[in-house]
Amino acid sequence: MTPTPPAAKLRLATVWLAGCSGCHMSFLDLDEFLFDLAEKVDVVFSPVGTDVKIYPENVDIALVEGAVANVDNLELALQVRERTALVISFGDCAVTANVPGLRNLLDGGHDGAKAVLERGYLELADATGQLPFAPGIVPELLPKVLPLHEVIPVDLYLPGCPPSAERIREAITPLMAGERPVMEGPAMLRFG
Amino acid sequence: MPSPVQVRCCDASGCRSAGSQALRTALEGARDAAGLDPSQLTIKPVGCLRQCGSGPLVACDRPGRTQLFGGLAPEQAGALIAETLANPADDLAAHRIDLEGPFFALQRPVVLEGCGQVNPESIDDAIAFGTYAQLQRILQEFTPEQVRDEVRRSGLRGRGGAGYPTGLKWDTVALQPPGPRYVVCNADEGDPGAFMDRSVLESDPHRLIEGMAIAAYAVGAERGFVYVRAEYPLAIERLRLALQQARSRHLLGNHIHGTSFNLRLEVRVGAGAYVCGEETALLLSIQGQRGMPQPRPPFPAQSGLWGAPTLINNVETFTAVPAILREGGDWYAAMGTEHSKGxxxxxxxxxxxxxxxxxxxxxxxxxxxxxxxxxxxxxxxxxxxxxxxxxxxxxxxxxxxxxxxxxxxxxxxxxxxxxxxxxxxxQSTSMPEVARHFMGFSVNESCGKCVPCRAGTVQLAQLLDRFVERRATAEDMERLDALCQMVKVTSLCGLGQAAPNPVLSTLRWFRHEYEAACREPSDCVATARVR
Amino acid sequence: MAVVTLNVNGQDVAVPAGASLLEATRAAAADVPTLCHLDGLNPVSSCRLCLVEVEGSTKLLPACSTAAAEGMVVHTHTPRLREYRRMTVELFFAEGNHVCAVCVANTHCELQDMAVTVGMDHSRFPYQYPQRSVDASHPQFTLDHNRCILCTRCVRVCDEIEGAHVWDIGSRGGHCHIVAGLDEPWGQVQACTSCGKCVEVCPTGALFRNTDTTAEKQPDASLPALLRSARDQHRWHNQ
Missing domain, CATH: 3.10.20.600 (Ubiquitin-like (UB roll))
Known part of the structure; x- marks a missing residue:
C-alpha cells in the first residue's frame, strides 16, 4: 500500500526586526497548537524555530515582529517582501514602531539615532567614551525608526504588545485554510 | 473752502510704503517755493487711489480736468505742481496714468466712491462729501423696518465671503425677543492677497461708521464693535480717530440727531489669529476669550456677544449701505446678476x-x-x-x-x-506648490480645536511635500483625495472645511501636474523658476 | 413632558424635547462613538467622532451638540461615516505620542478602545513624533502632554463643575496644548484644589495619579454627570 503523498505544506517564516522578541515569546505560548501548526506548515526561517541564516525564497506567510530601525532590518524587510506572498505586521512595534520608535522623539525627530548614540556612548560614558564604529559588523541605525508598512507593503496587521497567543492563533488559523482572518473587535485588534 | 485746484496724495499703506509721505512733503515745499498758499493750491492726503502697484499715486484736480500720476519721486514735486497749474511738464508724461483707460473706466465705485476723494482723517471733509447724510435722513424719516426693507430690496449679500443675504440677517437680529443687541464689524481681513477692507478703513472710515450706525438703528442695537486685526495699525489709528470725531460731533453717543437712537462704537484689536475672522471665534475674542469657533446653531444673530442677538457683517457690507439708502435698493439691485447684486x-x-x-x-x-x-x-x-x-x-x-x-x-x-x-x-506657477503654500497657511492658522483641521492639515501638507519634491506615489494621490474629502466634510468650522479647497481645485483643473510629480521629474513644470 | 420623535437607523425613538441627537441615538442603541463628549459637561464637538448623517442636511452634524428635532431621519453608521471615524482616530494616534504598551492608561484608555471600535489595525498616516513635555510639578498628579488628545474634558470639568478654571488651551494648531493657570507649572497654580476631577475624566493617560504606573490608571468619568444632576435637579446619587 502506497501512502498518499502529504498535501504541500505552507512555508512559514517568522522574522525578528527591532523588537523585544515578546511577540515571538507569545508565539511560543501557542503551546500544543504548535503541534497542529507543524502539521500544516514548514517553518523555513525563524529565530525561534530554525537555524537558517538567509531568508529563503518562496515563503507563503511571514510574521514580522519589530520596527525597522537599522540597515539590517531594512535589508531583511525588503527581502521578506520580495520573497513572501503574505506579509503580516506582527505586534505593535511592526505596526506602529511602538517602543523602539520612542527614539524618534529625540533631536526634534531629525536624527534620533545620532541623539541616542551620543547620549549612550558619549554623554553617559566615562573618559574613554566613543561612538561605536564597526562597518559590516554592527549595523548602522537609521535616522528614524519606521513601522513596517512605511517600508514595504503589508498584507495583514496583527497589533498587540504582544499579541496574545489566542489572537495569533485566531489570525493564522484561517490563513492555513487559505482564508483571511476577520480582524475586528477587542479580541483581535487592541494595541498595547 | 478748499481751492478748486488741488493735489490729492494717496496716504494709505500701499502708497506709504512706496514713499508717498516724502512726496507729499516735497509737494508742499514746491507749493511754497512757487509762492502759493493752501487756499490757492490744496495738497490733501487721501485714501486709496486704487492702482496700488503704481504708487505713490497722486491725483491733480483743476476745474474740468483730473490727472493721475504714479511712481513720482520727491524730486519731481516741482514739475507736478507746475503740471497742476496747467503748465504741462514733459518729463511727467511717463508717470501719467490714463483715467480713461480700462482700469478705471470699467470700474463702478460704490463702496470705494469716497476712497481717494476724502481726507480720511477729517470728518469735515467726509461730511462735505455727503457722509452721515443718510444716517440723518433715516433717523428722521425711516422706521427700522423701512431701512431693512431697503436693504432687503437691494439684494446685498455678505461680502465677507459666504454671501448670506444681508437683509435676511438684519431681519433675524431685529426680530429676536426684546433685549440688548449688538452690531459687530468684521475687519479681521486675513486672507493672503486681500486688502480691500484695509483700504476702506484707511481711506473712508466715516462711511463705515455711518453704515454701522444705520445697521444698528435697523436692528435695534445700541452698542457695537469693530474688530480689526492688529496687522493694520494705520487702519486702527484712523478708525479710532474717526470714532472720536464722530462722537465729538454727536454722530455717535446718545440721542443722535435729536432722536432716541443711541449708539456706542468701539474698536477691538485682534491678536494675530486668522481664525478670529470666523464669526463665532471673533465674538469670543471680543469677549476676551480664546478665539475658537463654536458649533452653529445657535447663530450669532440669535445668540452672539454675551448671549445677545448680534449682527455681524464685514467692512465692505456695511460700507455699501449708505449708498444703497441714498440711491435706493432697486438702484443697487439693478447692478449684478440674478442672485448676486451690486x-x-x-x-x-x-x-x-x-x-x-x-x-x-x-x-x-x-x-x-x-x-x-x-x-x-x-x-x-x-x-x-x-x-x-x-x-x-x-x-x-x-x-x-x-x-x-x-x-x-x-x-x-x-x-x-x-x-x-x-x-x-x-504659466510658470506650479499648482502643487500653490496648494502646498496655502496648506502651510492653514496648518499655521488652524485654531487646533477639531482634529481634522488640526492634524489633517499637517498630514495634507506632508503629502503635498511629496508632490512638490517629486517623490509621490499613486497611493499618495489616493490618500490626498481621501483626506481632502475627510477634512472638508468633518471639520468644525468654515475654515477647516475650506482648507482643502486649494488642493481640491488644483487637483480638479491641474491633475496632470500632480500625476507628473508621481513620475519623471522632467514632466512637471519647472518649479525652480517660480521661486 | 414634551417629546420629539425621530428615526435613528430605521428605528423610531422618542426623547424629551431639548435632548441632543446623541441622546436620541442612545435611545436607539446606536452606539455612536464619542471622545470629547462626557455626560455632565457642555459639548464642544471637537473630536468629530459623533458626526452623523441627517436626511435633508447637506452637512454631517455632531450628535453631541445638535438638538434632536421632530421627524429627523438619522443614520449613524454609513460606510462613509465609518471611514471618516477611522481616519479621525488615525489622525489622533499620528499627532501625539501614544505608546499603549507603556502607558498608565493601558487597558483603561478611551483612545485605545476607540481604535478597536473603528477597526483601526494600523495608521495610514505617518506618526508625527511631536516634541512634548511632562508636567510633574503637582504633588499628587502628573500631566503628560504626549498622551493628550485635546478633548478639553479637563478644561471643562474644572471650569464647569469644580469652578476653579485651572486649565485652558494654549497656542494653536498642532502646537495646541493644555495649560495650567497662566501657562505655569501645575504645582504652582494656587487655584487648583487638587480635587482630581480632571484626572478622572481624562480619556487617556495624559492626566494620572503619581502612584499609578503602567496599566494602573482606573479612571471614573461618571462624576460630572452625577454632580450636574445633583445640582440641577437636586437628585443625589444615594437617594
Whole structure:
C-alpha cells in the first residue's frame, strides 16, 4: 500500500526586526497548537524555530515582529517582501514602531539615532567614551525608526504588545485554510 | 473752502510704503517755493487711489480736468505742481496714468466712491462729501423696518465671503425677543492677497461708521464693535480717530440727531489669529476669550456677544449701505446678476500689470477683471489661473476665465468669492506648490480645536511635500483625495472645511501636474523658476 | 413632558424635547462613538467622532451638540461615516505620542478602545513624533502632554463643575496644548484644589495619579454627570 503523498505544506517564516522578541515569546505560548501548526506548515526561517541564516525564497506567510530601525532590518524587510506572498505586521512595534520608535522623539525627530548614540556612548560614558564604529559588523541605525508598512507593503496587521497567543492563533488559523482572518473587535485588534 | 485746484496724495499703506509721505512733503515745499498758499493750491492726503502697484499715486484736480500720476519721486514735486497749474511738464508724461483707460473706466465705485476723494482723517471733509447724510435722513424719516426693507430690496449679500443675504440677517437680529443687541464689524481681513477692507478703513472710515450706525438703528442695537486685526495699525489709528470725531460731533453717543437712537462704537484689536475672522471665534475674542469657533446653531444673530442677538457683517457690507439708502435698493439691485447684486471690490495682485483695488458690478467676466482691467501678465504671456478666496478658495483655470464673477459661479468652479482677494498666476506657477503654500497657511492658522483641521492639515501638507519634491506615489494621490474629502466634510468650522479647497481645485483643473510629480521629474513644470 | 420623535437607523425613538441627537441615538442603541463628549459637561464637538448623517442636511452634524428635532431621519453608521471615524482616530494616534504598551492608561484608555471600535489595525498616516513635555510639578498628579488628545474634558470639568478654571488651551494648531493657570507649572497654580476631577475624566493617560504606573490608571468619568444632576435637579446619587 502506497501512502498518499502529504498535501504541500505552507512555508512559514517568522522574522525578528527591532523588537523585544515578546511577540515571538507569545508565539511560543501557542503551546500544543504548535503541534497542529507543524502539521500544516514548514517553518523555513525563524529565530525561534530554525537555524537558517538567509531568508529563503518562496515563503507563503511571514510574521514580522519589530520596527525597522537599522540597515539590517531594512535589508531583511525588503527581502521578506520580495520573497513572501503574505506579509503580516506582527505586534505593535511592526505596526506602529511602538517602543523602539520612542527614539524618534529625540533631536526634534531629525536624527534620533545620532541623539541616542551620543547620549549612550558619549554623554553617559566615562573618559574613554566613543561612538561605536564597526562597518559590516554592527549595523548602522537609521535616522528614524519606521513601522513596517512605511517600508514595504503589508498584507495583514496583527497589533498587540504582544499579541496574545489566542489572537495569533485566531489570525493564522484561517490563513492555513487559505482564508483571511476577520480582524475586528477587542479580541483581535487592541494595541498595547 | 478748499481751492478748486488741488493735489490729492494717496496716504494709505500701499502708497506709504512706496514713499508717498516724502512726496507729499516735497509737494508742499514746491507749493511754497512757487509762492502759493493752501487756499490757492490744496495738497490733501487721501485714501486709496486704487492702482496700488503704481504708487505713490497722486491725483491733480483743476476745474474740468483730473490727472493721475504714479511712481513720482520727491524730486519731481516741482514739475507736478507746475503740471497742476496747467503748465504741462514733459518729463511727467511717463508717470501719467490714463483715467480713461480700462482700469478705471470699467470700474463702478460704490463702496470705494469716497476712497481717494476724502481726507480720511477729517470728518469735515467726509461730511462735505455727503457722509452721515443718510444716517440723518433715516433717523428722521425711516422706521427700522423701512431701512431693512431697503436693504432687503437691494439684494446685498455678505461680502465677507459666504454671501448670506444681508437683509435676511438684519431681519433675524431685529426680530429676536426684546433685549440688548449688538452690531459687530468684521475687519479681521486675513486672507493672503486681500486688502480691500484695509483700504476702506484707511481711506473712508466715516462711511463705515455711518453704515454701522444705520445697521444698528435697523436692528435695534445700541452698542457695537469693530474688530480689526492688529496687522493694520494705520487702519486702527484712523478708525479710532474717526470714532472720536464722530462722537465729538454727536454722530455717535446718545440721542443722535435729536432722536432716541443711541449708539456706542468701539474698536477691538485682534491678536494675530486668522481664525478670529470666523464669526463665532471673533465674538469670543471680543469677549476676551480664546478665539475658537463654536458649533452653529445657535447663530450669532440669535445668540452672539454675551448671549445677545448680534449682527455681524464685514467692512465692505456695511460700507455699501449708505449708498444703497441714498440711491435706493432697486438702484443697487439693478447692478449684478440674478442672485448676486451690486458691486464687489477685489484686490488684484500677482502676475498682473495693474495691481490694486477693483470694484466692478457682480457678473463681470473674470477675464475682464484680470485681462482688461488688470492688463494681463506683465510679459504678455497667457494667464494660467486665477486664485480667488485665499486659503479657502481655489484656482480657476484660464479656460474658465469667461465665467461671470458671482457667488454661485465661483463655487461651481470649486473656488469661492471669499472676501475678494484675486491672485493672477502665470504659466510658470506650479499648482502643487500653490496648494502646498496655502496648506502651510492653514496648518499655521488652524485654531487646533477639531482634529481634522488640526492634524489633517499637517498630514495634507506632508503629502503635498511629496508632490512638490517629486517623490509621490499613486497611493499618495489616493490618500490626498481621501483626506481632502475627510477634512472638508468633518471639520468644525468654515475654515477647516475650506482648507482643502486649494488642493481640491488644483487637483480638479491641474491633475496632470500632480500625476507628473508621481513620475519623471522632467514632466512637471519647472518649479525652480517660480521661486 | 414634551417629546420629539425621530428615526435613528430605521428605528423610531422618542426623547424629551431639548435632548441632543446623541441622546436620541442612545435611545436607539446606536452606539455612536464619542471622545470629547462626557455626560455632565457642555459639548464642544471637537473630536468629530459623533458626526452623523441627517436626511435633508447637506452637512454631517455632531450628535453631541445638535438638538434632536421632530421627524429627523438619522443614520449613524454609513460606510462613509465609518471611514471618516477611522481616519479621525488615525489622525489622533499620528499627532501625539501614544505608546499603549507603556502607558498608565493601558487597558483603561478611551483612545485605545476607540481604535478597536473603528477597526483601526494600523495608521495610514505617518506618526508625527511631536516634541512634548511632562508636567510633574503637582504633588499628587502628573500631566503628560504626549498622551493628550485635546478633548478639553479637563478644561471643562474644572471650569464647569469644580469652578476653579485651572486649565485652558494654549497656542494653536498642532502646537495646541493644555495649560495650567497662566501657562505655569501645575504645582504652582494656587487655584487648583487638587480635587482630581480632571484626572478622572481624562480619556487617556495624559492626566494620572503619581502612584499609578503602567496599566494602573482606573479612571471614573461618571462624576460630572452625577454632580450636574445633583445640582440641577437636586437628585443625589444615594437617594
Amino acid at each position: 458691486t464687489k471690490v477685489f484686490a488684484l495682485s500677482g502676475a498682473v500689470v495693474n495691481t490694486g483695488l477693483v470694484e466692478v458690478p457682480m457678473g463681470t467676466p473674470l477675464r475682464t477683471v484680470v485681462e482688461v482691467i488688470g492688463g494681463g501678465v506683465p510679459d504678455g504671456s497667457p494667464i494660467k489661473a486665477v486664485q480667488t478666496g485665499g486659503p479657502s478658495g481655489g484656482c480657476i483655470p484660464a479656460e474658465r476665465l469667461d465665467t461671470p464673477v458671482d457667488y454661485e459661479s465661483l463655487l461651481e468652479l470649486g473656488s469661492m468669492m471669499g472676501s475678494g482677494g484675486m491672485v493672477v498666476m502665470g
